[in-house]
Structure formats: structure tokens, C-alpha cells
Amino acid sequence: QKEVEQNSGPLSVPEGAIASLNCTYSDRGSQSFFWYRQYSGKSPELIMFIYSNGDKEDGRFTAQLNKASQYVSLLIRDSQPSDSATYLCAVNDGQNFVFGPGTRLSVLP
């Protein structure tokens, strides 16, 4: 059984702080890694993806991947109240996506 684990939260950070979201996965054959944001009652929307070890930056978001540790994270700089949502980590083995349960982030004004 391929597993993706995330801390369910809620993770609360003050406005302007850095939010750090973590994800671990069990399948060493995983090839690509995605972060989705899901507002309550809405569908998941893609934030960013990462394939290679290291960091990938896109605006206020940075994804970090460490395949040896089977760990992927998402950093959100200058967090805003509008970032309050559930963040889903998805891991792809070339065939299927396996989603984690999501981490609920709350950015306090």
C-alpha cells in the first residue's frame, strides 16, 4: 500500500510569517510530487510540482524535495489570510496519484 502522510493540523501562523508544510511518502519509485491547495467546499487547485531533488521557487512558494529521505515540503513566505486552506501533497509513481490527507493551514491576521 503506497502511503502519503501529512500532519492534519491545523497549522496556525501569523500573517507575514513563513508557513512550512511537510509530506512523507512510502514509495521510493515515486517520480513527481505535487502540491494542491483546496479551499473549503472547492476542488483542489495546483500550486506547484517538483521532480528533482532540491528547491523549486515560484513567487511566495518554495517546494523542497529530498528523495533519499522520501520527504517533500512546501514553504509559503509572507503568509496571507487568503492562504488559509487545506494543502494536499500528491505523489505520482508514473501511473497513479496518491494524495495525502492534507494539512489545514490557518493564517491569522
Added chain:
Amino acid sequence: GAGVSQSPRYKVAKRGQDVALRCDPISGHVSLFWYQQALGQGPEFLTYFQNEAQLDKSGLPSDRFFAERPEGSVSTLKIQRTQQEDSAVYLCASSSTSGGAGTQYFGPGTRLTVL
């Protein structure tokens, strides 16, 4: 441009009824996925189509669940003899790449409530 659309957005069924959920993927997307999302959980994979071929149905929870994509575009997920445990949001996603390696774009989902 049009994204993934799903209908109906909400469906209430009495236990034992059959339901059909529709997904219109992004035009030209070869891959189509169905997921089931329970409250407070991440989406769980149900089935995958590449064009009209159903290449993976390992996530379908029982033989009451059936999906089709006869012309390689619109897909229908059918649930026969619905049970209360079928209550969930059913998400459809499509991707421009074959296989599961590419980015998936999600529709708004259908919230199914079985009474």
C-alpha cells in the same frame, strides 16, 4: 478557456438508488481520472482512462461502481444500489499527458449524499 466541468454539482439519493455522475474534461486531454473524497480526507483514486480505454480501475470500491468514457472525452461514473458509505465528493481530473505523470486539473466535484 473551459476547465473541467462536472454535473450535477449536488446529488441526493435514497439508499438503493442508482446515480450517474458526469465529467467533461478539458478539451484534448487524453487522461481522465475519478477520485472519491470523504470529508476531511484527501482524494482517493478510483479509476483512470487514457482516451476511451479504462487502464486502471483498481480503486473502485465495489462492483457497484462502474465508469465509462466511450468516445474518449466525456466520462460517466455510475454507482448502482447506493449505500450510505458512498456519500462523498466525487472529483474528476484530466491531464494532457498519457499515463499519470502529468499535472492533473480538477473539476468542481459532485457532492453525493445517500440518505
